[in-house]
Amino acid sequence: MVPFNTIQGIASTNVPAYSNEYDDFISFEGFYVHGIYTGVKWQCVEFARRWLLLRKSCIFRNVGSAADIWQQLTYVERVIDGEKFLLKTYSNGSPHKPKCDSFLIYPRNEGIPYGHIAVICEVEENFIRVTEENYRFHYWTSNYARQIPMINHNGLYYIEDYFNVYGWIEIENDHQLKPLDESNISLILQKYQKPKPIGELRRCFIFNKNFDDDYSLINVDSQKEKFLMQSNNKDVCYYKADEDFFENVSSTSNELYRLFMQAVDYIIHNDEVLTLFKIPNQIWFRIRRSWTEERDFDIIDHINFEFDGKHLKLCHYKVKQALTILQSTIAQEKWAQAMNLDYEFISSFQLHRLLVRQWKRLNIKTTIHILMDNNDQEDLETILYMKMVMKEADIDSKLCLLSSDLYWKDSMIVDKDGEIVKIVWKLWDWEAIFQNFRDPYHDKKEENGWISMTNEHPCLSDILLNEQIRIIEPLWKSIINHKRFFSILYTIFPNHFNILQNEWFLSEDSKHISFVNSSMEEQNNDNREEYSDFHHISQEIFSEKNSKHADEIIVAWMIHDLCSGFSIWDDQNHITNTNKSKTYSCII
Numbered sequence: 001m002v003p004f005n006t007i008q009g010i011a012s013t014n015v016p017a018y019s020n021e022y023d024d025f026i027s028f029e030g031f032y033v034h035g036i037y038t039g040v041k042w043q044c045v046e047f048a049r050r051w052l053l054l055r056k057s058c059i060f061r062n063v064g065s066a067a068d069i070w071q072q073l074t075y076v077e078r079v080i081d082g083e084k085f086l087l088k089t090y091s092n093g094s095p096h097k098p099k100c101d102s103f104l105i106y107p108r109n110e111g112i113p114y115g116h117i118a119v120i121c122e123v124e125e126n127f128i129r130v131t132e133e134n135y136r137f138h139y140w141t142s143n144y145a146r147q148i149p150m151i152n153h154n155g156l157y158y159i160e161d162y163f164n165v166y167g168w169i170e171i172e173n174d175h176q177l178k179p180l181d182e183s184n185i186s187l188i189l190q191k192y193q194k195p196k197p198i199g200e201l202r203r204c205f206i207f208n209k210n211f212d213d214d215y216s217l218i219n220v221d222s223q224k225e226k227f228l229m230q231s232n233n234k235d236v237c238y239y240k241a242d243e244d245f246f247e248n249v250s251s252t253s254n255e256l257y258r259l260f261m262q263a264v265d266y267i268i269h270n271d272e273v274l275t276l277f278k279i280p281n282q283i284w285f286r287i288r289r290s291w292t293e294e295r296d297f298d299i300i301d302h303i304n305f306e307f308d309g310k311h312l313k314l315c316h317y318k319v320k321q322a323l324t325i326l327q328s329t330i331a332q333e334k335w336a337q338a339m340n341l342d343y344e345f346i347s348s349f350q351l352h353r354l355l356v357r358q359w360k361r362l363n364i365k366t367t368i369h370i371l372m373d374n375n376d377q378e379d380l381e382t383i384l385y386m387k388m389v390m391k392e393a394d395i396d397s398k399l400c401l402l403s404s405d406l407y408w409k410d411s412m413i414v415d416k417d418g419e420i421v422k423i424v425w426k427l428w429d430w431e432a433i434f435q436n437f438r439d440p441y442h443d444k445k446e447e448n449g450w451i452s453m454t455n456e457h458p459c460l461s462d463i464l465l466n467e468q469i470r471i472i473e474p475l476w477k478s479i480i481n482h483k484r485f486f487s488i489l490y491t492i493f494p495n496h497f498n499i500l501q502n503e504w505f506l507s508e509d510s511k512h513i514s515f516v517n518s519s520m521e522e523q524n525n526d527n528r529e530e531y532s533d534f535h536h537i538s539q540e541i542f543s544e545k546n547s548k549h550a551d552e553i554i555v556a557w558m559i560h561d562l563c564s565g566f567s568i569w570d571d572q573n574h575i576t577n578t579n580k581s582k583t584y585s586c587i588i
Helices: 044-056 066-072 243-268 271-275 281-293 325-338 351-361 377-392 430-438 460-464 485-492 532-536
Strands: 007-011 015-018 030-033 036-040 075-078 084-091 102-106 116-123 127-131 146-153 156-159 167-171 201-206 236-241 301-307 312-314 368-372 397-401 406-409 412-415 423-425 470-472 515-517 538-540 552-559 562-570 582-584
Touching (some): 015 044, 030 044, 044 066, 066 102, 236 582, 243 281, 243 312, 243 485, 243 562, 325 351, 351 552, 351 562, 368 377, 430 460
Parallel strands (some): 368 423
Antiparallel strands (some): 007 015, 030 036, 075 084, 084 167, 102 116, 102 167, 116 127, 146 156, 301 552, 406 412, 515 538, 562 582
């Protein structure tokens, strides 16, 4: 299977077809050619619009889905002069033989719920050949995606594909249309070149709501769902966004995450910069090896934004993922259903399915040991949820209490059943693990490792820094989740529109800018000695308190380097304290 964003083949000499990897995945990331919007990466309609633009210098208006093209689209427009060219439809079983450069249109059905559109690139007596996106995900062996049988029965032409087809659409007078090339790009009319959308996010209320029967879908025994039952307040809140806002969040998140990866690579291979992260030197080799060998061995990450109604800005925010994954995947949908809201989908509607898919992608054949602390009771439902996700991905897993369920045996770590621990999924952040490593009883250190205690039960760093155990999330994630990371990111990309100014020490040039102090001392007094200099890390203030969006944090969830949905957090003190934050349902 060709990975997402990878070229499957080239159509008509200069139109790449990109893989969407799975036909049910929607990236919500827009694509533009010469400033003209062609659609969402990498949907079938996007390819058809881009092919039409590059090969015919034309574009067609936005449609709800591929199936809608059959009845709703009547013309295309040439982008250099605005002239309209009519479209002619021919139903499957027409006496009119299909022609090259026509569109093949499919209706909705269970297998293709939005329908499908392909471009006919070759017509023979017994078959046609088409180019397309988001149907199959193989590398093309020639200049077409697939070959489809065609028969002539009693003078009528039938295209016999696996899915039924409406028929084909031809452009009238298409001999007048030429490819879009360097000679006529400057002639593109401005009305076809549109800026990337900002979108709209609105806070909505349901006043004086009667809750007698509305929460029948909510599991009152689940802390992660019970938070939605605002029984003491009959005025309930939720958020409503449009698809443009979803596209804005997705496109911005994907772009920034690519920059994150560039920054991680720079930091990991730069001793001087890595020293600033105060990660024990003995672990550097492990981090670098993790970056090389475990680049794709991660599951989920998040990017956090402030939004002032016009701009998304990357911001510091200590979101505790363990408390939000369930809220984003299950509870929001249930709440929206319980409130009888009118919506097309929830902002995190793909998250559960993509989590399962990412676990499957790792192709893990051994048992995963899920580490728990005695103090993990508040996170227990999230842990059980992730265990359920692993089961859906056909992965065996075990819950293990750190203090009692793991043992040393012949220099290896085993569980209480005697099974060797090979892969671990953890909730601890890497800073806590590094602190455990620094504890005084780890006094026998080597250049690239350490000799652990010989107690009956291994400690946290014995497990999570063990050469024989793979960790999810991997060790290189300690860089991207580190407090100093944003300062390095700003240094590398100081003029990026979505990155706020971050500094360790306020410079003379920045004294006129309002900053907020994001001291780790306020969040973790136990580590004050180790991180006392973190009070010098400051971030530019973006949203003023009188802004209607000042307390909103957009949390974009990243799976396999792609935005897979987002959550809305509302917090009146979002830099230094997350205890009062709430997650709200966001409908589209």
